[in-house]
Amino acid sequence: MRITSLLPGTLGFGTAPLGNMFRAISEDEAAATVEAAWYEGVRYFDTAPFYGAGLSEIRLGAVLSERPRTDYVLSTKVGRLVLDETESKDGLFAEGRPNKVLDDYTADGALRSIEDSLKRLGTDRLDVVWVHDVAQDFHGDNWLHVFETARTGAFRALTRLREEGVIGAWGLGVNRVEPCELTLELDEPQPDGFLLAGRYTLLDHARALQRLLPTATEQGAELVIGGPYSSGVLAGGRHFEYQEASREVLDTVERLRAIAARYDVDLKAAALQFPLAHPAVAAVIPGASRPTRIGEDVAASRATIPPEFWDALRRDGLLAADAPVPAS
Numbered sequence: 001m002r003i004t005s006l007l008p009g010t011l012g013f014g015t016a017p018l019g020n021m022f023r024a025i026s027e028d029e030a031a032a033t034v035e036a037a038w039y040e041g042v043r044y045f046d047t048a049p050f051y052g053a054g055l056s057e058i059r060l061g062a063v064l065s066e067r068p069r070t071d072y073v074l075s076t077k078v079g080r081l082v083l084d085e086t087e088s089k090d091g092l093f094a095e096g097r098p099n100k101v102l103d104d105y106t107a108d109g110a111l112r113s114i115e116d117s118l119k120r121l122g123t124d125r126l127d128v129v130w131v132h133d134v135a136q137d138f139h140g141d142n143w144l145h146v147f148e149t150a151r152t153g154a155f156r157a158l159t160r161l162r163e164e165g166v167i168g169a170w171g172l173g174v175n176r177v178e179p180c181e182l183t184l185e186l187d188e189p190q191p192d193g194f195l196l197a198g199r200y201t202l203l204d205h206a207r208a209l210q211r212l213l214p215t216a217t218e219q220g221a222e223l224v225i226g227g228p229y230s231s232g233v234l235a236g237g238r239h240f241e242y243q244e245a246s247r248e249v250l251d252t253v254e255r256l257r258a259i260a261a262r263y264d265v266d267l268k269a270a271a272l273q274f275p276l277a278h279p280a281v282a283a284v285i286p287g288a289s290r291p292t293r294i295g296e297d298v299a300a301s302r303a304t305i306p307p308e309f310w311d312a313l314r315r316d317g318l319l320a321a322d323a324p325v326p327a328s
Contacts, residue, residue, distance in 0.1 A: 003193040003222040003282040006127055006168045007073055010276055010283045011301050012044030013037045014226050017289035018059045019052025020095035022239070025289050027059070034063040036291035040298045046195065046224070046285050047121070048077035048132055048173070049113060052096025054120050061121035074121070075128035075195075077173050078113040078154055079105050092242055105134065105146060106153035114161075125166070129158055130173030130195045137175055147179055151186065159189045171195065171221070177212045184215050193282065197226030198241065200275050202234060202256060202313075203249070206320050213280045222282040225275040229286060234271040252318070259312045268296065269303035277324040304328065
């Protein structure tokens with residue numbers, strides 16, 4: 001099934017920040033952020049067990065469970081199980097729930113993950129399920145072994161659920177293009193698309209343009225783009241790739257920002273709209289942990305950007321020559 005046939009629009013809400021990514025937020029602030037998204041007309045919400053060991057799912061579900069289930073589209077992920085056992089945490093979700101998170105890409109693991117997610121979300125069905133982080137950035141040199149486990153386990157389980165009508169679609173949710181490319185080469189039943197985070201942005205898009213996006217277009221596999229602000233650095237933050245941005249990255253952002261200022265363009269608007277210009281992209285899902293950010297994202301998605309801005313980026317070597325850009 002085409003992802004676009006399931007989605008209510010091209011702008012969704014990525015809820016990793018609701019899992020206390022980078023900083024702890026209160027229950028009231030989390031709820032207010034989801035409420036703001038709903039008020040602004042956002043009807044596609046993406047989450048995952050990994051986000052704060054289930055915290056994002058719990059917070060999102062608490063608000064959405066008060067809304068008619070037919071009025072929104074919901075996706076979550078499999079590949080990790082949230083256990084009752086607790087442990088000390090560090091890293092991205094150090095401020096999330098203390099529950100231990102266990103990798104499990106088997107078929108049984110995927111089914112259990114879905115069952116657990118439904119409980120945390122307080123809903124009876126999922127529209128899209130992504131297989132989460134089957135890539136080198138999380139599994140190192142062992143990632144191909146993890147991918148094979150997912151291929152013979154989670155992939156097949158999700159294909160069966162799709163065929164039975166239990167879920168609408170499935171795919172991979174990753175931060176790297178390699179597992180997406182590898183999946184498209186398989187002879188087995190294909191995924192409906194991919195949630196690709198951080199790899200098709202103004203800061204990093206050349207690799208995805210070379211092979212993944214042309215092949216995905218040819219095979220009818222659509223992409224949802226996560227992390228359009230490259231972990232926040234394109235929206236005024238200091239993070240890139242989920243850590244402090246390097247001097248080189250910050251310098252590139254300053255070059256982008258200078259050109260944007262020259263043409264009176266909000267760089268945030270350019271970053272949000274850029275991925276949507278590609279025909280393989282079905283939606284973009286920026287994250288937010290403050291209610292005011294939602295309104296900013298909606299405004300950014302509607303801003304007018306002159307074609308001269310994109311031309312200037314190309315002349316300065318900041319935009320690939322073959323990258324589609326939004327129509328003015």
